[in-house]
Amino acid sequence: MTKDIYRSIEATIEDIIEESPTIKTFVLRTHEPFSFKAGQFIELTLPGVGEAPFTPSSDPSVKDRMDVTIMKAGKITGLLHGIAKNTCVGIRGPYGLGYPLDKFKGKDILIVGGGVGLAPLRSFLYALFSQMDNFNKVVLRYGARSSQDIIYKKLLPDWSKTDKMNLVLTVDIGDPSWQGNVGLVTTILKDLPVNLDNCVSIVCGPPIMMKFVTLKLLDLGFNPRDIFLSMEKNMSCGLGKCGHCRIGSFYICKDGPVFTYEQLSKLHDIWD
């Protein structure tokens, strides 16, 4: 029997973690074996309703569980935010190429996240942590709209205790409870403790944030081939067949979703 590439496998939602007023992490246990590489994505199905693409946010080396961190943004995500533990959903994938970790060996790694964009970056961080000897240092810069919107609040302190890890947060809008930086994420990209000649930057967040972070990084002297961006477009199949996610002569689903700025810089309207 040939493989049905459009079939979802069943997964049970074992736990739901409230990360922020609009973001929840869903812990999934798949009923059939399923694994992914950091940066690859899945299509998550609400049975009989529809699908949407998400990037797992958990440690790729954990094989029996998978976390997906989801922001409420429309129909499917809205319904997902309303469901209870032990509900069954579907998943297919993994799709895309994921982060080229081997290429990052021996380098300083700058990670810049915005909002729910920290989700795929968390999975990437776990992948780095599992082979930290291979990297010089890991510098994480994360921006959220307000202190309430910061996700993975319980994990962040642990990460900053990790050897070789340097972490700075900022919020767009301050409030009395927040003691830290206030300002867009680009404002905490100054005086980075990295060696610019031997550093790659991994960026994920809303298009407008990625645009300004990219401009800032270029300004700082980053080479376009060392800036890795997570691109988003309307997707349906995830397999390079349905034609929805074209950008230039690439499909984001199969040639990405992570691209270097070098690959994209000559294309039109990449941030739309």
Added chain:
Amino acid sequence: MDKSIYFIKNEDLLNLVEKLYADYQVFVPFLKDSSSLKKDYCYQRFKPGLSWVLNPYRVTEPLKTFFTYPREELSGYFCPDKRILNVEQKTIVLGVKACDIAAHRIQDFVFIEGVQEDALYRLRRENTLLVSSDCTDYKDVCFCLAMDVLPYPQKLFDLNLSSLNEGYLVEIGSPRAGQILEDNQSYFTPAKDTQIAARKSKRDIFVDKLKNHIIPQNMPRIDKLQDLIRKGFSLDTWSHFMLTCVECGGCNLICDTCHCFLLWDEKGKTNNLRLRQWDACQYANFSRVAGGANPLKNRTQRLRNRFIKKFDFFIDNLGIPACCGCGRCIEVCPGKIDIREVLKDLAKKV
């Protein structure tokens, strides 16, 4: 049968089709509308006694209708292997033309090649024999030669028919087609050199006739198209031609190279359904994402998208444009948007 070209008499071709009907579902061309200026042909399911004629040029509907359907249930949802692949019947399609075959290079690339293979598409493709034939006439909208497609198939067919003196020369293009000849030897005689020479001169004469139709259209050369699309990105060609577009999607849906689809989940009576339906990049919500952002917001962007996909994306990814010059999109468009005129306008302005 080791040679690859044979002769069959007209009445024996009819007999052969009747015979094949026992084992295959057979589709034959029929004259749909004889009243229109240029007659339209369509595929019809063959039944004994049905009279049919080989079409002088392509039929109205694209060949892709045999391999993906406008809307179909696709997947067994969570249950593995539930989809009943074996209901797919062995099929023979007569009346296929060179442009249809050229277009299927694109469909095959999308559905069979790439990261994973679409098993259902492949199965339908394997179950379907394509019997093509040389064009003997053209429609006004035809511009195959401008897309480097000759009006007679040279490869990727199973059998090709070239009409000749009360019969046809039959060229074998695949082992499975060879088997059909093997099983029906009494209908066939090996082609004589004189017959093969006659086929060549008929073909040459028709190509000349077609050149007289296509060359005066003055279309840009095929090797210029990618450059035109790239350099023409910001030209007013797009905003000008889009003015009459009513966003019906017809140009995409009728096109034999357009392959875009949408996976769609629905609650059925007893179980959940995953459907696949053809999609069209000329529809307003084709690329809308959550929050309402849409990189192809307006008709100008969407018209341009169709051309970028055909003449930039596919040339980059497969080395050929996703257009075979069949002219179906020209015939179908209620806005009278003519792909040839768009390309000519770009060539004028770049």
